[in-house]
């Protein structure tokens with residue numbers, strides 16, 4: 100079924116509609132951010148990104164579906180724009196050892212698990228540990244419990260998520276790519292935490 | 300989306316424009332800087348990390364210089380960028396033999412990877428990487444392989460990188476088509492990486508390690524970002540996967556894996572004799588009534604003291620398609636060995652004080668044509 104569920108989106112209108120293609124050098128007002136997604140296959144990484152990015156595309160277009168690299172620019176209140184360059188990673192076990200190649204140089208790592216799957220939560224904890232060990236020390240890490248719409252099947256408590264995040268100095272949020280709940284917030288919160296290049 | 304980011308118009312037009320501007324007397328100072336930068340390398344032994352640092356710093360400095368230079372007065376960012384692409388290509392073409400596959404370690408790694416891939420090619424199937432059958436498309440895969448194999452046809456880091464990007468775009472299109480026509484639910488990197496790995500194994504791109512290292516070190520840093528960096532990283536990832544690959548990396552029975560690898564190794568070892576015997580068989584089975592050819596081949600073979608140059612006296616007309624395949628692989632082998640030898644020879648200090656950079660006399664620095672300006676219509 101993929102990630103297609105009908106949903107109002109773009110409530111905030113904060114998304115910058117056009118794809119800033121100029122590729123101009125990032126400056127104080129235009130930040131470019133490499134964001135790496137980590138997590139088991141099936142936890143909803145692709146759906147989260149799609150939910151976040153789709154606003155800028157024709158919703159009927161399949162062009163963006165399932166791409167492993169996507170970018171989306173958001174404007175913050177102080178008129179800074181943040182261009183997220185989102186790197187998907189292969190979730191299959193056999194590729195786990197390759198992850199450092201992807202998160203090297205990333206400003207943000209988003210570790211995703213599925214709140215209905217304790218296994219995926221264990222895997223998320225593994226990624227967090229890996230990032231602590233091998234990631235760049237100033238990498239911003241977010242822990243995301245996805246599929247929050249499936250409360251009746253929940254197997255990982257909110258508390259467990261919060262604790263894991265706090266212990267590791269991470270930002271925590273539960274999302275639903277299906278209902279779009281907290282998806283924009285996730286990226287906005289990340290944007291807020293980015294170090295700003297000093298203007299003057 | 301960002302499909303166009305890496306492809307700034309036709310690269311050769313850009314490059315000629317760069318050369319043209321350099322011929323302008325007003326850019327004599329630039330020409331001097333470039334010249335002296337390139338010459339400065341001949342004073343030191345090759346050292347990849349150091350060399351790369353120097354080159355990248357030079358690019359950065361030159362970018363500022365060009366931006367402020369009278370002949371680029373009023374130039375847009377894009378025009379400055381084109382000039383920089385020209386500069387990168389020029390400098391790296393001049394420094395190519397020093398900077399590409401320049402250490403014995405690199406050459407060894409290239410050979411090891413290529414040999415391992417050769418073994419894997421004999422038995423690896425898409426299902427070993429759990430590639431769904433809707434994504435198995437020989438035509439697209441072949442196209443992607445071709446793009447990757449072109450990587451050594453270019454010297455400029457940008458053009459090498461483009462081969463990788465083009466390969467990845469072909470794969471992306473394949474995934475997209477599968478999504479549209481087969482209703483395959485796309486899985487992002489979960490689909491992409493296995494296909495890229497498989498394509499890389501099928502392609503066995505020449506000097507994979509060295510090409511990646513060269514791009515990493517010498518592509519202008521400001522350009523190895525975003526989507527280009529993403530695809531580049533994926534190929535590095537594919538290479539790493541292949542280097543570390545064992546039975547556990549694949550969906551395959553461990554014993555079957557070991558046996559297949561062993562069988563492939565033995566076949567590879569046998570090739571030299573096989574070259575000779577099958578060549579003879581083929582010639583006769585083709586009904587060639589020229590026993591002399593065969594005899595000459597045989598004769599030469601013995602003369603060469605057991606080394607394998609069975610085609611030394613063959614005539615073009617004698618060759619079959621399979622001979623051509625063998626010749627090609629022998630040719631590649633010879634080229635690899637020859638390059639290795641040349642490198643080794645070059646690394647000895649020169650005995651005479653001859654210029655190792657013959658193009659540096661006078662202003663002829665810019666009169667040489669780029670070596671590989673093949674009119675490849677790269678997008």
Ligand SMILES: Nc1nc2c(ncn2[C@@H]2O[C@H](COP(=O)(O)OP(=O)(O)O)[C@@H](O)[C@H]2O)c(=O)[nH]1
Nearest residue numbers: 101102140141142143144145146246275276277
């Ligand atoms: N109920 C529910 N299902 C989701 C959600 N996000 C993703 N899914 C489903 O989970 C499956 C895997 O999602 P995908 O994004 O491909 O996971 P990935 O492998 O991590 O990229 C798909 O069938 C999605 O429809 C969510 O928030 N809620």
Ligand SMILES: [Mg+2]
Nearest residue numbers: 144145486487
């Ligand atoms: Mg995915």
